[in-house]
Amino acid sequence: MGIVAFFKSQFICHLIIGYIFVATGLIINLLQVCTLILWPINKQLYRRINCRLAYCIASQLVMLLQWWSGTECTLFTDGKNYSKYGTESAIVILNHNYEIDFLCGWDFCERFGVLGSSKVLAKKELSYVPLIGWMWYFLEIVFCKRKWEEDRTNVVRGLLNLRDYPEIFWFLIHCEGTRFTEKHQISMQVAEAKGLPKLKYHLLPRTKGFTVTVQCLRNVVSAVYDATLNFRNHENPTLLGVLNGKKYHADLYVRRIPLEDIPEDEVECAAWLHKLYQEKDALQEQYFRRGTFPGKQIVPPKRLWVLVNWIFWAVLLLFPLFKLVANLVSSGSSLTLISFSLFIIVASVGIRWMIGVTEIEKGSNYGNNDMKLKK
DSSP states (O other), X not given: OOHHHHHXXXXXXXXXXXXXXXXXXXXXXXXXXXXXXXXXXXXXXXXXXXXXXXXXXXXXXXXXXXXXXXXXXXXXXXXXXHTTTTSSOEEEEEOOOSTTHHHHHHHHHHHTTOXXXXXXXXXXXXXXXXXXXXXXXXXXXXXXXXXXXXXXXXHHHHHHGXXXXXXXXXXXXXXXXXXXXXHHHHHHHHHHHTTOOOOSSSOOOOHHXXXXXXXXXXXXXXXXXXXXXXXXXXXXXXXXXXXXXOOOEEEEEEEEEEGGGSOSSHHHHHHHHHHHHHHXXXXXXXXXXXXXXXXXXXXXXXXXXXXXXXXHHHHHHHHHHHHHHHHHHHHOOXXXXXXXXXXXXXXXXXXXXXXXXXXXXXXXXXXXXXXXXXX
């Protein structure tokens, strides 16, 4: 292990990174609360400001992937469509196999300048997660409880609210609903019962959220980006690995599908999505056999903004922290030092908890009940 790798793996570094992220997030969340006064006066200004504020939080995680861990991301796509990325609003369909696939999706958004305005269809529980969940609330993220009878009205309302959004945005959606885990076997039992072809590398896609998204955002978004992510050499990336500075090698296959090519009818749209996932499955099979995706290989340039943003917040927040620590040490008070030590322990547990939210082993219970076949 080199000196730099050893340095990146040290707990004190993780604590400093976590402190900057948490402090930034709390400041941004407070500023977002203050922007609420703009909503009844100038809704579009409120939205533009919150896109920039959200970028301050989300880009710190992307900075860890791009600059701290040095993870490489190669894009496989049609050269003629490459120039359109970042110039149009789109729905992005992502496979859900890895702990950091959400982060790779953000990396994709960042490289084309739409990270701050990116949207997701997220589970309601995430809205209660400090910093990111609260940030999403002000970004008008569409949350769902994953009980469609209860969700449909709220999801439709949230999607229709985006029709007049002033910024180019990408709407990221994991149609499988949850990560590829032991639920695959149950999912394939459902596929067999419904007469659908079985998938080897994906769960059966949930069609209702996707069809409603297409219906509500038609004539707003220009295309669907079918994105399939994989990692070379059978790497199994984790957020903790990224935090430790471990370098991964991501391959992302993206094809652009004009929205007018997707059926408007709900049943036909659902059938189209099932066919798409069969194609994604065949694509993954090809990747595991050949070690590469088809298409032109492009490495989109990293933008310096994520690094500049992190340095700005680091300079702003570390000086008062170091000054506080120096004053505590110089005070010589045992009670003060014990209190500070307890704070460090609580902070480290909190950081580990937020990382734990992304772990595959702690994935959601989505599908555990309604995927079971009736006996």
